[in-house]
Amino acid sequence: MRINLVLELLDAPGQLVKVLEPISTVGANLVTIIHKRDYKNDDGMVPVQLTLEGEHEELKSVVDKFEELGISIIEVDGVVKKEKITTIFFGHIVDQDLRDTMDRINALDGVVIVAFDIKLNGEEKSTALINIEADIGLRKAVFDKIAEIAQEKDLLVINEV
Template identity: 65%
Template sequence: MRMNLVLELLDVPGQLVSVLEPISGLGTNLVTVIHKRDAKNENGKIPVQITLEGEQENLNNVIKRFNDLGINIIEKDGVINKEFISTILIGHIVDKDVRDTTDRINALDGIYVIGFDIRLDGEDKSTALINLEVAYGKKQFAFDEVKKIADEKDLLMINEV
């Protein structure tokens, strides 16, 4: 059985080797590697496409090992591994530095602000709807980390249900 993965790795020496090392030890074969160094994102990470071959159980063990190592799998067999979530912040959002808030969220691994709509009400508290793109499986992590930022800035956070 074959499986195609696109991984997101830091563009630093040794990263690719650390990813390739567990593959043979878990009973799978590496068929192809496409290392796209010219496609670096804003976090200094690059996509690396790999094709693996092996028994389904062994392929699942490789994915588990990648997750254990904190390697972000952004695509598996052509399916993008991300979720879209929304949260609302209420408070003095503008006074608490909107740019800092979005920069801190974007600095979180696998979490990106894709929409930020703010409603101002004069000098009263404002409301912001934040739409996030989150790596698959990091939904609760995203909510927890944004909550820390909101608490620090004395903002009320309301999550989607």
């Protein structure tokens, strides 16, 4: 049996080796690997395509190990599994309990904040750019949670279209 995966890895030394180790420990075989360093996104992440061969349980174990290690699996056998969502908060973000905002978004199943950049302007209102990775089909739930938080904390929110 074969499985084709597209992973997203930080373009840093040791990341590719981190991915290869679980494959050998469960007894699966690496058929092909394409490491696309020319396609780095704004977060410094690059896609890595893998074709693996093995028994069903071995391949499932590899995927499970990747998830345990926090390795983002973007695509499995041509089916997209994750999507990127970007939103901007504007207002008194720090004064409105930044940790609570992040925890409430991360509390959604299948959703994780992968980057949070804040621009402070002294005592004035701040701007936060939030990059979220979510399982396919959760976009509306993410936007609903963001709208709820923004309304409660009196923040302006700008979601991607």
